[in-house]
Amino acid sequence: MNSPPPFLPPPVVAVAPTLLHLRRMGIDTRNEHVVYLRSDSPVCHAEGFRALSRLQVTANGITIIASLNTVVGNSLLEAHEVGVSEVAWEHLRARAGDEVRLMHLPPLASMHRVRAKMYGRRLMPEDYQAIMRDVAAERYSNVELAAFITACVQDVTTEETIGLTKAMIAAGRQLHWPAHIVADKHSIGGLPGNRTTPIVVAIVAAAGLLMPKTSSRAITSPAGTADAVEVITSVNLTQRQMRRVVAHHGACLAWGGTMQLSPSDDILIRVERALDIDSPAQMVASVLSKKVAAGATHVVIDVPVGPTAKVRSLQEAQAIASLFRQVGQAVGLQVEVILTDGSQPVGRGIGPALEARDVLAVLQNSPQAPPDLREKSLHLAAVLLEITGHAASGSGAAEAGELLSSGKAWQKFQAICQAQGGLHFPKSAAQHWDMVAERPGLVLSIDNRRLATLAKLAGAPWKPSAGIDLHVRLRQPIQAGQLLFTLYAESPGELTYARDYLHSSSDPIIHY
Numbered sequence: 001m002n003s004p005p006p007f008l009p010p011p012v013v014a015v016a017p018t019l020l021h022l023r024r025m026g027i028d029t030r031n032e033h034v035v036y037l038r039s040d041s042p043v044c045h046a047e048g049f050r051a052l053s054r055l056q057v058t059a060n061g062i063t064i065i066a067s068l069n070t071v072v073g074n075s076l077l078e079a080h081e082v083g084v085s086e087v088a089w090e091h092l093r094a095r096a097g098d099e100v101r102l103m104h105l106p107p108l109a110s111m112h113r114v115r116a117k118m119y120g121r122r123l124m125p126e127d128y129q130a131i132m133r134d135v136a137a138e139r140y141s142n143v144e145l146a147a148f149i150t151a152c153v154q155d156v157t158t159e160e161t162i163g164l165t166k167a168m169i170a171a172g173r174q175l176h177w178p179a180h181i182v183a184d185k186h187s188i189g190g191l192p193g194n195r196t197t198p199i200v201v202a203i204v205a206a207a208g209l210l211m212p213k214t215s216s217r218a219i220t221s222p223a224g225t226a227d228a229v230e231v232i233t234s235v236n237l238t239q240r241q242m243r244r245v246v247a248h249h250g251a252c253l254a255w256g257g258t259m260q261l262s263p264s265d266d267i268l269i270r271v272e273r274a275l276d277i278d279s280p281a282q283m284v285a286s287v288l289s290k291k292v293a294a295g296a297t298h299v300v301i302d303v304p305v306g307p308t309a310k311v312r313s314l315q316e317a318q319a320i321a322s323l324f325r326q327v328g329q330a331v332g333l334q335v336e337v338i339l340t341d342g343s344q345p346v347g348r349g350i351g352p353a354l355e356a357r358d359v360l361a362v363l364q365n366s367p368q369a370p371p372d373l374r375e376k377s378l379h380l381a382a383v384l385l386e387i388t389g390h391a392a393s394g395s396g397a398a399e400a401g402e403l404l405s406s407g408k409a410w411q412k413f414q415a416i417c418q419a420q421g422g423l424h425f426p427k428s429a430a431q432h433w434d435m436v437a438e439r440p441g442l443v444l445s446i447d448n449r450r451l452a453t454l455a456k457l458a459g460a461p462w463k464p465s466a467g468i469d470l471h472v473r474l475r476q477p478i479q480a481g482q483l484l485f486t487l488y489a490e491s492p493g494e495l496t497y498a499r500d501y502l503h504s505s506s507d508p509i510i511h512y
Contacts, residue, residue, distance in 0.1 A: 022059055022098040025076075025083040031270050032142060033057070033066035033091065035102070036083035038074060043102065054105040054141055057084070059092045065105060065138045110134045111144060117151040125163035129170060135264040136171035145271040149282065156281035158323060162330045164281065168289035169331065172263045175212070175239070175295040177246070181388050183211045184296035185380060186287050188303050188320070189221050189278070190310020192452050192468070193347035193370075195355040196302065197225045198232075198253055199362050199377035199404075202413035204384055205251035206403045207391075212246045214256035214294045219273045220310075222455035222467055223352045226255040231356040231464050234421035245419045252416060261293035262286075278310065284323050288331055298334045298388045300380055304342030308448040311342065336387045338380065344446045344474050347373035351460035351467015351488065353426035360425070363410040372473075378404060429465035429488035431495040435502075437482045441512035443472050450509045451485075458489040458498040466490055472510065484510050 020043065025036055035057055037044055049055065053068040066088055077083055082100050084092065092098075110130040117123055123131075131148065134140060140148070156164075185200050197215060204211045215225035215235075226235050235255040237245070242259065245252040257266045265286045272278055291299050301324050304310070305317045321337035328335030347358040347370040361369035362377060381403075382396030391399050403409045417423040451468060459466030469486040472478060487502075489495035502509070 020082040020100050020102065021080055022092070022094050022096065022100045023077065023081045023083045024089050024094070024096060025085060027085045029085040029087060031087060031267075032085070033064050033088040033138070034069055034085040035066045035088065036069050036071050036077060038077050038079055039070040039072050040074075041079055044070065047102070047104065049102070049104075052141070054139070056103040056105055057082075057088070057092070057100060058103075059094055059098050059100045062092050064088060064091050067141055105139065108134060108139055108144070114144070114148045114151060118147065120155060122157060123160055123163065125166065128160070128163045128167035132164075132167040132171040132264045135267055138267065140267075142271055145268060146275060149268060149271055149275060149277055149279075152282055153277060153279045156279070158326055161281045161284055161323060162327050165285040165289050165327055165331055168262045168264050168285055169292050172293055173239075173260045174293050175259075175261070177210055177212065177295045179210045180297070181209065182295050182297045183209050183384050183388050184213065184291050184294065184299045185384055186291070186299065186301055188283060188287070188301065188310060189219065189224075190448070191304040191306070191342050191346060192222060192350040192448055192455065193345040193355060193358070193373070193470075194302075194304065194376075195223070195225065195228050195347060195349075195359050196373065196377040196380055198229055198359045198413065199373070199409070200381045200384065201251050201253060202363060202409040202416070203377070203381040203400050203403050205249065205416070206408040206412040207385060207399060208250065209385070209388060209390055210246065211251040212242065212254075212294060213252060214242075214254050214259065214261060214290065216256060216269065216290070218461045219269055219278055220276050220452075222350050222452050222460035223355050224461065225253075226257075227352040227461040227464070228355040228359065229253045230255070231353045231426050232360070232424055233417035237420060241420075245416065249412065249416050249419055251412070252420065254420075256290055256294065262289040265289055280320055280323060284320070284327050288324070288327055288333060288335075291333060292331050296333065298384070299328065299336070300384045300387065301335060301337045302340055302380060303337055304340050306342030306344070306448065307445070308450075309342030314339070334387060336383055338383060340376065342448070345448060345451065345470055346370075346376055348470050349467060350451060350455045350470065351458075352464040353429070354465075354467045354469055354488070356426045363404070363413050365405060365407070365410070374404075427465055429463075429467075429490050431489045431492055433487045433495055433499060435484045435487065437478045437480055437484055437512065439480050441478055443474050443476045443478060443510060443512045445511040446470075446474060447507070447509045447511075450505075450507075454487065454498055454502060454509065457494075457501050458487055459491075459494045463490045463494070466494065478512060
C-alpha cells in the first residue's frame with residue numbers, strides 16, 4: 001500500500017500591495033469623496049474591494065473616507081492607478097503620481113442605532129452622539145445618511161430633538177465672543193424671497209450690538225442667505241477672517257460651512273436638499289446647533305405660515321414654535337419665535353441676484369425697494385433689539401426705523417462688505433421671459449412652492465442671476481396683458497426647461 005504523498009503548502013501567490021499612484025479624474029461629485037479603480041485591478045481582487053465600498057484613502061499624511069466606483073475596461077486608468085474626484089483631490093492636497101494607500105473602512109458601529117430608529121425606537125442622547133460623531137467624520141455614505149434623515153421625519157420627541165441638537169453641537173467647534181449678548185436671527189425658509197437677514201444684521205450692528213452672522217445655503221429653496229449675500233460680497237470666510245471683520249464692525253455675513261460649526265449638519269443638509277426633506281426635529285436641531293456653535297445668546301426665529309409655505313397651519317406653526325423654545329432653553333439660548341405671513345413671497349426677487357438687488361434697495365432707502373421686505377426686516381430687527389435688552393419693550397421699532405432711514409444701516413452694511421472682500425452689485429441674467437395676464441381679474445392666491453420650483457428649474461441658486469421677478473401681490477387688481485412675473489435664466493436651455501415645467505400643468509402659479 002502506497003503511503004500518501006507528503007503534505008505540501010499551497011504555492012505562494014504574489015498579492016499586489018495596496019500602494020497605488022494618484023490620478024486626478026476631473027469629475028465633479030460635489031461634496032462626496034469618490035475614488036476610482038479598474039474593475040480588474042489586482043488591489044480590488046486582493047482586498048475584496050467592490051463598487052460602492054467605503055474606503056479610507058491616505059495620501060500625503062491626510063486621510064479621507066470615500067466611496068469606490070469601479071471602471072470597466074482599461075482606457076481611463078492604469079492598473080497601478082487610483083483616480084479621485086475633484087473634492088477628494090482638493091482635500092488630499094494631491095499631486096499627480098502621489099502614493100496612495102487604500103483600506104477598508106472599519107464597521108460603522110452607530111448604524112445599528114439608525115436601524116433602531118427606522119423601526120420606531122426612541123434614541124437616547126448617547127445614540128445621537130455616536131451617530132453625529134460618525135456623520136461629522138464622514139463615515140456615512142449618502143445612502144446611510146438618507147436612511148437616518150428619513151428615519152427622523154416622524155415620531156421624534158422633544159427629548160430626542162434636544163439630544164440630537166446637543167450631539168450636533170458637540171461634533172463641531174464652538175465660537176466664543178467677548179460680549180455677554182450675541183444676537184442672531186434665522187428664518188426657517190419655505191417662502192421665496194424673504195431675504196431679511198442682511199438687512200437685520202446691518203440694523204442691529206448699527207445699533208452697536210454684536211451679530212456675527214453665519215448663514216446656510218439653500219436646502220429646498222431657490223436661494224439661502226449665503227447664496228444671496230455671495231452675489232454682493234465674499235461669504236467664504238475662515239474663522240480668523242470672520243473674527244477680524246466682527247472685531248472691527250461688530251457683525252459679519254458669512255457662510256457657516258467653512259468653519260466646522262456643527263459640521264454634521266452641513267453633511268446632512270446636502271442629502272436633505274436632494275431628498276427635499278426638512279422635518280421639524282431636524283430643522284430645529286440644525287438651526288439651534290448652528291446658533292450655539294456660532295456663539296449666539298439671543299435668537300429671533302421667523303416662521304412664515306401660509307397654505308403653500310413650509311408651515312401651512314397655525315397649529316403646526318405653534319408646535320414648531322414651542323419646540324424651538326424648549327430646545328433653545330435646553331441648550332442655553334433665549335429664543336423668540338415670530339409667526340409671520342407666508343401667503344406670498346416677501347420682496348419681488350426670487351433667486352440670489354434678484355434677492356440681493358431687493359436687499360440693497362431697502363438698505364439704500366430706494367423708492368423702488370419692496371415695502372413688504374422693508375417692513376418685515378424692521379419688525380424682526382425691532383424684536384431682536386428688544387429681547388437683547390438694547391431697546392425697551394415697545395421702542396425697538398422706532399430705533400430700527402431710524403437706523404435704516406438715516407442711512408446708518410447702509411453705512412454699516414457697506415463697511416462689513418468691504419471688510420469681507422469688497423461690495424459688488426448684482427448682474428442681470430442673459431435670458432428672460434415675461435408671463436402676462438390673459439384676462440383682467442384680482443390676484444387671489446400665489447403658489448409659493450411652484451414659484452420656488454420654477455426658479456430652481458431656471459437655474460437658481462447654482463446660477464446666481466437666475467430666478468423670478470414677481471410683479472403682482474395678493475388682492476391686487478390686474479388687467480389683461482399686465483406683467484405677472486419675469487423668468488430669468490443664464491442660458492436659453494434653462495429658460496426653455498423652466499417654461500416647459502410652467503406649461504406642463506393646468507394649475508396656475510398665480511390664481512386670478
